[in-house]
């Protein structure tokens with residue numbers, strides 16, 4: 001969860017990098033640093049804690065005339081979050097610096113080898129090994145030294161390197177950790193671990209692939225393969241996101257802004273793909289022929305975190321409406337189990353970023369076993385979209401809040417479209433039904449848009465009764481079971497309150513023992529096919545003096561008889 005920003009060009013370095021790092025703050029970090037080249041020497045600042053601490057120690061250096069350098073926000077993995085362990089890390093001479101995201105798995109043996117050769121280490125990090133290893137190979141050319149060093153490295157890296165011996169050049173390299181370049185004729189060259197830092201300056205993006213190295217100057221960029229050493233022709237992609245999309249726009253924080261952007265994300269994901277007159281769905285970028293679709297016997301959905309919850313919801317839809325058996329896997333489990341996959345299996349990865357390492361590894365394995373791969377993804381040009389046979393883009397725009405909100409909703413919209421598409425192609429759904437469901441999907445954005453402001457006020461009041469609890473249960477049945485899991489995940493990640501999601505029917509098999517007045521339960525009980533069953537489960541909670549918040553369908557007065565609080569949805 002670290003951030004990298006690098007720049008070489010006509011602008012003053014420090015503000016570009018500092019602003020860029022702020023745009024990556026959402027990833028979480030516990031120390032930060034910046035380095036620039038001034039009058040032939042490297043000037044380095046590092047601090048624990050927030051970027052504000054770094055800004056404070058920078059003082060007048062904010063106005064330094066340097067226009068080449070690197071910045072980093074670190075999330076501690078090897079070594080405590082101290083100033084000494086913050087990046088950038090230097091070699092023994094202090095003339096070379098590196099910033100790094102990822103983990104060097106063989107750092108221990110490399111460190112011992114370098115210590116034996118007389119290198120002196122100043123931190124406990126795995127990253128510092130890279131600085132000394134590059135120093136070991138450095139003669140005249142930084143690119144050659146970095147290439148040789150990386151050949152010795154096992155693990156993952158997004159890497160930025162600067163050396164006084166080549167004062168107009170930044171080196172960027174990537175393996176299993178995202179890194180993008182931004183290019184602009186007048187502004188210069190940028191590198192970053194995610195797109196938002198580049199948005200104020202350019203919409204021209206190059207996505208580095210694994211085992212690639214870039215030589216970045218103010219007026220040029222060349223990408224090489226770390227395996228063959230050959231030049232690689234890279235496509236420069238124009239992205240449609242703009243800088244304002246990555247700013248707070250009057251909201252108190254990004255997550256709230258993104259909650260309010262859900263209707264737009266749904267509209268953008270659905271528009272042009274569904275015919276409002278016929279309910280027919282078009283997903284041409286999925287790249288699957290009618291024969292491919294007819295041949296699918298099973299679908300594997302592979303994802304992590306919130307995207308996995310979207311997959312769990314989609315299982316209910318696809319099985320019910322398209323009649324195809326679906327298996328859903330957490331990617332970090334999928335990639336290490338025996339996979340019974342062949343060409344009759346369609347594997348779908350779901351990922352906001354398109355760069356989550358486990359999900360990526362999962363689709364690579366499935367592809368090797370003969371499965372066609374489709375990715376449902378939000379980032380145009382990300383690794384997954386390049387490696388999959390086809391893509392269904394969610395057009396949610398940049399999601400800055402680390403806890404997924406609008407990306408989740410747009411994933412559901414895309415998965416619903418996919419379900420309608422499959423159902424139609426496989427002749428499983430009457431045209432009338434498809435039309436009705438298609439229209440509901442189109443209307444959804446307007447319904448959410450109307451509901452959000454009053455809902456926010458209502459929830460603000462209600463939360464006064466619950467904000468100080470330590471534990472929470474979220475329960476639901478059917479489609480709302482994964483939604484309960486997602487609710488619990490959100491509460492954990494954002495409020496640091498312990499929460500678990502359960503299928504309502506499973507409560508009686510153990511968790512009900514936990515119910516008392518200190519364990520509120522949030523139940524999802526829309527008027528659906530399993531409504532009565534859900535109500536029976538909730539009655540059991542009530543009988544044990546549990547506190548109940550219910551989310552149900554407008555007009556359902558019965559909920560008030562059993563709940564302490566009710567939130568109604570249209």
Ligand code: BG6
Nearest residue numbers: 304305306307351352353356404
């Ligand atoms: C986690 C995020 O780190 O990654 C979740 O906190 C997200 O919100 C998960 O769902 C998976 O990410 P992605 O980009 O593959 O959807």
